[in-house]
Amino acid sequence: MNTARQQIVFINAAHSFTHYCLLILPTAVLAMARPGGAFGSEYGSILWLATGGFVLYGLFALPQGWLAGFVGRRHLMTVFFLGTGLSMVSTGFAGTPMMLALALAATGLFAAIYHPIGTALLVEAAGDKPGKAIGLNGVFGNIGVAMAPMITAFVAAEAGWQYAFILPGLACAAVGLLWLRLPAHDGHGHRTARPFPRIPVHLVRRAVIVLLLIAAVSGLVFNAFTLLIPKLMQERLADDPGLLPLAGVAATVATLCGAATQLTVGRLIDRTTLKRIFLPMALVLVPALASLAFVRGWMVLPVAGAVAATIFGQVTVNETMTARYISPELRTKMYSVRFFIGFLGSAAAPPVVGFLHERTGNLSAAVLVLAVFAIVILACAVCFPDRKEELNPELWEQAHPPRAVPAPAE
Numbered sequence: 001m002n003t004a005r006q007q008i009v010f011i012n013a014a015h016s017f018t019h020y021c022l023l024i025l026p027t028a029v030l031a032m033a034r035p036g037g038a039f040g041s042e043y044g045s046i047l048w049l050a051t052g053g054f055v056l057y058g059l060f061a062l063p064q065g066w067l068a069g070f071v072g073r074r075h076l077m078t079v080f081f082l083g084t085g086l087s088m089v090s091t092g093f094a095g096t097p098m099m100l101a102l103a104l105a106a107t108g109l110f111a112a113i114y115h116p117i118g119t120a121l122l123v124e125a126a127g128d129k130p131g132k133a134i135g136l137n138g139v140f141g142n143i144g145v146a147m148a149p150m151i152t153a154f155v156a157a158e159a160g161w162q163y164a165f166i167l168p169g170l171a172c173a174a175v176g177l178l179w180l181r182l183p184a185h186d187g188h189g190h191r192t193a194r195p196f197p198r199i200p201v202h203l204v205r206r207a208v209i210v211l212l213l214i215a216a217v218s219g220l221v222f223n224a225f226t227l228l229i230p231k232l233m234q235e236r237l238a239d240d241p242g243l244l245p246l247a248g249v250a251a252t253v254a255t256l257c258g259a260a261t262q263l264t265v266g267r268l269i270d271r272t273t274l275k276r277i278f279l280p281m282a283l284v285l286v287p288a289l290a291s292l293a294f295v296r297g298w299m300v301l302p303v304a305g306a307v308a309a310t311i312f313g314q315v316t317v318n319e320t321m322t323a324r325y326i327s328p329e330l331r332t333k334m335y336s337v338r339f340f341i342g343f344l345g346s347a348a349a350p351p352v353v354g355f356l357h358e359r360t361g362n363l364s365a366a367v368l369v370l371a372v373f374a375i376v377i378l379a380c381a382v383c384f385p386d387r388k389e390e391l392n393p394e395l396w397e398q399a400h401p402p403r404a405v406p407a408p409a410e
Helices: 002-023 025-032 043-059 064-071 071-092 098-111 114-126 132-157 161-181 201-236 242-267 274-292 298-325 327-346 351-362 364-383 395-399
Strands: none
Touching: 002 043, 002 071, 002 098, 002 114, 002 132, 002 161, 025 043, 025 161, 025 201, 043 098, 043 201, 043 327, 043 351, 064 071, 064 114, 071 098, 071 114, 071 161, 098 327, 114 132, 114 298, 114 327, 132 161, 132 201, 132 242, 132 298, 161 242, 201 298, 201 327, 201 351, 201 364, 242 274, 242 298, 274 298, 274 364, 298 327, 327 351, 351 364
């Protein structure tokens, strides 16, 4: 295995850790919330403590493209592994709400490094057809999303919620030490030899506007769904605290549907235009979320699986939008801006979910709010360009040849 492939393995592992570390609390809180406990007995008030972490997760995504030019992407990935891992460990030792909030904030700060830096490295290594690589990378991210509730539930039930943070934190830091031993390779030798096509400015502008709007809205929908799914499963399937592992398994089963979809979408992206994949998923998401607000019993599993499949499948499409419409020179900065906007939307998820749960006593209202935001995602899918040139970049020059410069008059 050459160094480029080894690097992709570590990038995929980093994607798993990124999503895993952010989704420990939504399941751990089911064990932490108890009368007389250090953090109180209310689900919503403890979930609020994650807000700072998600805010920093968004804010610190923005300067990563600038920092990469000074520090280097390889060094930033080292900081990601070690900083995120040690922050998770420190969360396990938190004994007060303030300490917990600070430790979660540190985790969000270091985790912010991954998406702008890791995704840019991945796309650069993937060459002309990044769909498959992005899809596979998305699967690894979804593995983190899916495994977090199940592993956290079992560890919290057997050893205490503290170890649900400490054990994955040690694993992340250990992978960081292995990353340090990997021979340096920044991916530049794997850029496609073909120059990036000259895409008409109005199409690039349209794609960027849609992409940034999607980032803001889908950031909220994605994060809120992944935050509330363990509690939703507990409400609908396992209201007895002794059945916490069942709620974790149910949340994992639903989320794994998203992982399977991302792999399929990744393969389809290299064969058809982005809009023809994005639009059908957006059409499914609105009614699926509306249904999830009301279904009870075991029917919640297939409906939640459909929601997860569309939400996570769209992530792969959105990341490929940047690869197809933004030149490599600007791609890292565009990923930084996109993830910054997306994670600001993500930061709104904990207070929104927590507030609505406190006011209504369940998660139905929160899911209905997500269905409303999904309508915006559908509008974005309708407005996104549908161009055959996406699959054959050389056709851009044929469709829009450069204007000839008139010769000066004699």
